[in-house]
Amino acid sequence: MEVLRLLRFCLALSVLPPAASQPPGCRRQCGNVTVPYPFGIGAGCHHGAATGGFRLRCRRRPPRLTVYGYGHEVTAISLATAEATVLLNASRACYNDNHSGDPNLQQQQQPMALNGSAFLFSSMKSKFVSIGCPGLAYFNDGDGYYVTGCMSVCRTSERSLPGSCRGDDGCCQSNIPLGLGSYRPYLGSFGRRRGPGGGRGWEPQQATFMANSTACSYAFMVDAMWFWLAGSHFNRTGDFAVPVVLDWAIRDAPTCAAARQDTAAYACRSAQSVCLESGNGPGYVCNCTDGYQGNPYVLDGCTDVDECQHSDEFPCYGVCVNTPGSFTCTCPKGSSGNATIQYGCRRDNKFSTALKAVVAASSGVFLLLLAFFAAHLWVQKRRLLQAKRRFFEHNGGLLLQQQLGSLASSGVTFTIFSEEEIAKATEGFSEARVLGRGGHGVVYKGVLADGSAIAVKRSRVVDARNVKEFAREMLILSQINHRHVVKLLGCCLEVEVPMLVYEHVPNGSLHGHIHGGGAAAGELPAGARLRVAAEAADALAYMHTSASPPILHRDVKSANILLDGGLAAKVSDFGASRLAPAGEAAAVATLVQGTLGYLDPEYLLTSQLTSKSDVYSFAVVVLELLTGRKAFVPVEDEEGEEEGSLAFFFITAAQAGRHREVMDEKVREELGVEVVDEAAELLLRCLSMVGDKRPTMKEVADRLHRIRSRASSCRSNSADI
Known part of the structure; x- marks a missing residue:
């Protein structure tokens, strides 16, 4: 008997499936959630290591699917989009309003860790949301480093603005970066301070923040579409959970090329499957090829789609014949035409036998030549x-x-x-x-x-x-x-x-309007020039601070600033732009690229591109607007004329106190010397040889708006006089 048992055990081992195949007899349902391979319930029913994220556990009474080793509840798994939806408990902080002296009566943090698993938070489909006011919420990664956050206040109802979750309606939201595998939230408040003399109780610091304050604030990661559909009806309190979208991938290998080298562990098992690089973090996912559907992670998992059974998606008004990966649709016998459109088939004309014979004989040679020509065209088209x-x-x-x-x-x-x-x-x-x-x-x-x-x-x-x-x-x-x-x-x-x-953008470039070639070349008044400069600065400041991740333009010049029908500025040409890490001091090492006259000298020497490089180039554009000169112009000296940079020419003139002489005569007359001096002082800071001494693009935009307002006030006062 013992020998017989040993033989049966060895036979069972010999027929076990390879590590990357779907084991037989495994449970594939937990409650109303389907569990497709590479996921599996229990040991040996999943792909990869037990703690790699693909092993799941089905808890009973009621059935609840969770990630083994992490405990996160799973409500949906998608093979087509390589996504999973899990539930996350909202974090909560409640504040005292009975003068107990402690502003924070209760705080519950609900973190979520995905480190070491196949999951990463979806930067495209999930958002970080905070509800309550005044509230300050943020979260960090598993190493304790800040990731992102937002703040919210509550405007009074009579001053409410359109839209939802914009930061002033008791709700704020923030985007999530790629590659995030851990989430630990923190909730705080602002606008609350202790009562007079440091006694017990809390009093509003500013009515702006505390006008409609709430007793509790909440923070959570959430499916962006789910939260958008909830809209103004989302008014939950106490303990509640929300859905979060996670991206998953086979993380055993960083790329498809590396994965194919290990055929035993390669996860794309179906013959009709294709490997795609993961869009979030290292790894890859598998899809069925066109004309097939099913599970690409198991042998023969991708099956042919019978297009003839899906006439709504693959219309055919004739004879439909399914083929592997495709189908054919022809007109019925005795008719011809395009059977894929309604009424596309027409009855053939009836010829007599003699006429058919004549047509066949006379067409033979022509059809033969046509076949050779068609074959040649087919080869050329196939190559194309x-x-x-x-x-x-x-x-x-x-x-x-x-x-x-x-x-x-x-x-x-x-x-x-x-x-x-x-x-x-x-x-x-x-x-x-x-x-x-x-x-x-x-x-x-x-x-x-x-x-x-x-x-x-x-x-x-x-x-x-x-x-x-x-x-x-x-x-x-x-x-x-x-x-x-x-x-x-x-x-x-x-x-x-x-x-x-x-x-x-119909009105051409700013370069053409300043130096010739535009529809209204040379006719931009001083006020319009300041407006165009401020609008372009707003756009660059938005890309530096509000885009996620930040975007460095790298080729700011007057030719890349277009004017629309109302002569409003439109920043264009991001062909040379680069994505940058968050933070003003972050630098990107690149090959030097740009336009002569606009290039940041520090970037030219170090090849380290920063947001301050765009600040330098933008300052040259503002100089073009105020002086009417080109970025690279002839500079006159005692020995004659030679080529020189407008930026260096302006710096030299400003150091000698002659910056007003450089400005366009109409600009001096319309703006006044005080505005010209203030603009010159800003430009000198922007053109500093050291990037750290230059202001940020946001500071430049704010300063230009103030200069523009002062110029408008000066023109109004002159008109009154």
């Missing part, structure tokens, strides 16, 4: 399609499509255009459509099929940046929504060098 597909994949098209699919419910309007659409919109890249030319490419005006005007940037050189980073930057730039920033509408990836599609 293969080249387009190769360019599309190399330029990150698959990754960008996956990430756009996950953003479809968030209202992001970013389009991947085909080369045919762009060519049709620009009339085959006609010379008559050229808006401008530069050292890196040509910009064309286009008109889409719906009649909307666009601007297409067609570069000449290939940007060697990482494909994955390019797709991520396209997504981030597409979400910039600022009235003084040119909107990025989409891109075309079917060509060797990707083409970018922007909204069309």
